Amino acid sequence: MFKNALALFASLLATLIALPALAADDIAALLKRADGYRLLEESVRIETLVESYRGDTLDKERRYTVYIKPGRRSLVLMKSPAEAGQKVLMLGDQFWLLMPDTQRPLRITATQKLLGDASTGDIANMTWSDDYDGKVVDEVDIKGRRCLHLDLSAARPGVTYARIGLYLDKASKLPIKADLYVHSGKRAKEAWYEAKTVDGQLRVMSMTLLDDIQAGRRTVVRYQSIVALAAPDEFFNPAALVRNTLAGW
């Protein structure tokens, strides 16, 4: 009896000691490792397919080509017929939208940047380490994996989600799941990350978003190809959106 109580006490003590150690751990380094499963290089071109489901029925598909560069710069080209020619440019906290019929980049606010069921942030932001800060709050088991539970808060304005509850595989730091909270404090979506081995490396190749606000809505974001590629800086100039077709890039 005494031995069991002692073992329990020791276990609790170890957890109490370990958690502050994890909290004190460099959270940025932890997020960098998690980011590495989503974005292998800092400058990339990603071909993305977004499938929106109502229940089990595929409601619509959207295709995007996304260019990402360091400095929180992203350029999203919309490829589906309903949106063909539209572009969204993100420079840090600033957003511009180009509609093909207007030939004029339109300055938009962060709340105007939604792209249907998946937000621009869901598609164009592939990292957490630049945008979020936080701490490890506990450990939980998710689908048989021991996971670190990180409570992350936005470190800068303009990010899509104000707070994220992120769950990383304890051993590998692979992202497993995230609870995504909007600025009102309400949980908007639950994200599940699916990883596959590609070219000998484990990579997150799709993300499933379960909508809390619109029940029964599910969005699957599939990263069909991720190519290391540094598009020229001038392509990320708002005034150049009209001109740049990014042909050959």
Place this chain on the structure above:
Amino acid sequence: MKRILIGALFALPALTAMAGDFTASLSIAPEWRTDNRDSAYFVAPPVVPVQHRSARQDLGLRFRDGGFNAQGTLRVLAREGQTPEQHGIVNQFYYDGDLGNGSGYTFGRKVISWGVGFGFRPLDVIQREDRRSLNPPPLTGVPLAAWEHFSADKAFTLVWTHPGHRHEATDFRDQSLAARYYRLVDGNDIHAVARLSGRHALEAGAGITHTSGEEWAFHAAALYQQRYSKTFNTLAESGGGILAAANPMQEVMRRNGLKAVLGSQWTGTSGFGVLVEAWYDAEGYSRNEWRRLDALTARQRSLNGMAPASAINGNVAWSSRAFERPNLLRENLLLRLSHDDERWKPALELLVTPRDGGRVITTRLEYQSDRQRVSFGLRFLGGAADSAYAQAPIKRMAYFEWRLALL
């Protein structure tokens, strides 16, 4: 033309096999108008043709391969009481070439929109788009040669529009040399434009767009025009005779004009948006200019039975051309409420002309699916009885548009 349209539709599958990006869309857009028979400016047919109903059917084609861009429209335009017209329109046809180091050139017909603003864009010195049209067709570009340079946060454009033209009678064929400088400074879009032309001499202006937090955006722009145009009824302005034998509506070029816009937009996470905008357009009429035209029209109407009806109606019909300007008055206020939930986009707009108490209410509803877009809108003109909008010969307008992305 019908054969061309059908032929083009059948040719679409073959065109998709071409290299480059090819898109095509089909749109059908009927429009309805209701007369304002209480207006002193209303003139019944046949002096002013009735166009209560019209319909625009467009096959829009767009092709892009490398720097080559082409956009065209095959249009059938049907108006009440008229034989349907067929048009082949080259909206854009240009080549964007690359000179390296962030520089490039453009030759051809291209849409160039430099404006800042929603209801009015003073800096649109090249495109001069009418932003108050209820359901405008796709823009048609201007012939130009341009050189552009881009860096990460700056851009400079030099444009020669309508090269070789010497026609200065309208803005649409006015040869000009224009420049635009853009810079992103601390998250603010700074624009500066200048244009030299035979018609307007020097035009120069600047604008800024600023976002604050995640929900607010502010914009402002102003343009100085060394010369600007107004179309006046010479009888109203000179105080001379009452009836003219020839069109008395004459364009007058004036000096030192100003166009300016100031606005703010709030967009919430729920998708609701509110836009408030005020603008001044020196090319619109002042309240006194409308009063003089109203007084002339009243004098002309008072001649009923004393002068030939054709002379009275003809003169009033000439004066009614004053309603063709995008901004009827110089001072305008716009309030726009909208909601965007991706598929459904309702909007309600209220345009007010505070100098005379006029107002225009516009409602729109748009539905967008994967390949189809359906939109519907209503516009009501009214306000104080002696305001310009209340006296417009058109009282109500409605449109419907169905658009299908074919490829």
